[in-house]
Amino acid sequence: MAKGRKRARGERAGLSRARVLDAALALADRDGLAALSMRRLGAELGVEAMTLYHYVPNKDALLDGLVERVFEQAAPLTADGGRWRAALEEYAASLRQTLLRHPGVLPLAMSRPALPPQTLDAVEHGLRMLRDAGFPLGRALDVLNSLTVFAVGHTAVEAATARADEQGAPGSAAYLAQLDTGRFPLLAEAGRGGHGTDDAARFRHAIRALLAGFDAAPR
Template sequence: MPRTGSAGRGAGVDPERLWSQAERPRRGRPPAHSRAAITTAAIALADTEGLAAVTMRAVAARIGAGTMSLYSYVPTKETLLELMIDQVSGEHALPAAPSGNWRADLRQFAQEQRTIMRRHPWLPGALSARQTLGPNALAALEYALAVLAPVGLEAPARLETFSLLTGFVASHVSYELAQERAVEAGGPASGELLDAQDRYLRSVAAEGRYPHLAQALAVPGQDSAPQAVFERLLDRMIDGLTAGV
């Protein structure tokens, strides 16, 4: 059974205890496993089977350990989730310093966020449950705030801008992945349904009751590839976040 009390499930994650205190070496034989190895196994499980599949029992089985022994490395599943999020946050290829072109740097940062979230489909949903920022997440945050420094926003506004940008990327990736899953589940018939939806919208727009929709549909279609859509929306997002400065 998981430990209860201040370290138990639902009690929250103490950031000082998690990030400021190194793993304590245990007396006797060297530990058979490490927190990093456990985190890596949990990430691999989440990548292939989804976050719901990440249980202490399943992770223990992956590394060949007893379930109870995992609690001496990672006291709660909440803690494990924090470790997972921070480890994948370290996949950002952060330059030593911003280039000075803040818009290009911010776009590149958001593109990397999208790549990481698509590589780890569980991440967008997990971010909403994150309780603390580990060293990798802090490094990414510090870089993004440095990128935004020339914009002219006050420091708290830069922090809010970063939060909004990350929220946009997470939300958009969640939508992308959901659409892809729906297409995969629908098989060949899904393409026919998309065509039917397009015909339906154009038919109702032609009736005259939805003039704004008709106007939008009359414009030649833009590139609908996921990457192109993301880039268009990202540019609009950045324009809106930095408007008036």
């Protein structure tokens, strides 16, 4: 730092945009998204709430940043065109795992597009990979959008189902196991045997089927 230059409060606290977003993510993970406020986040970081506005200009920017941070943790789309299916499968699996680690961000991921330059860089790499594999630009963008929307939506339902399973709510395996076997023999059998309850296996199968369909569809 140049001699005589006075540091801002954020610099004195050792803050950066990444540190602010990571602290917000940790707070949302621990206490829920409803607990996240600029005042609460400032307290977590040991600064006044006003200090945070140097890094995120408002609450909406903070929420957008959380989605951005989560998507940044997914596997990069940098493979060559010959490995596009493997790369997209890895990306989808990584996105699912990241969202499951941060379930508080799931509602945001479904409603707030993360389109900062860093995220757009990832999309650009994915489009280049698919173009190299022979996909027209429009179809390549369809593939990326469809895969991401499916991954986010499946993970959101998966997280909700996990809560239902814990409570024995309708739709849970425990609930299905108690159904009338005369009227619902297959559903009851699925509940008792735990059939179709492996979320990771179901997700993997669906992603592979989706990618196979993209590969076989006319381009």
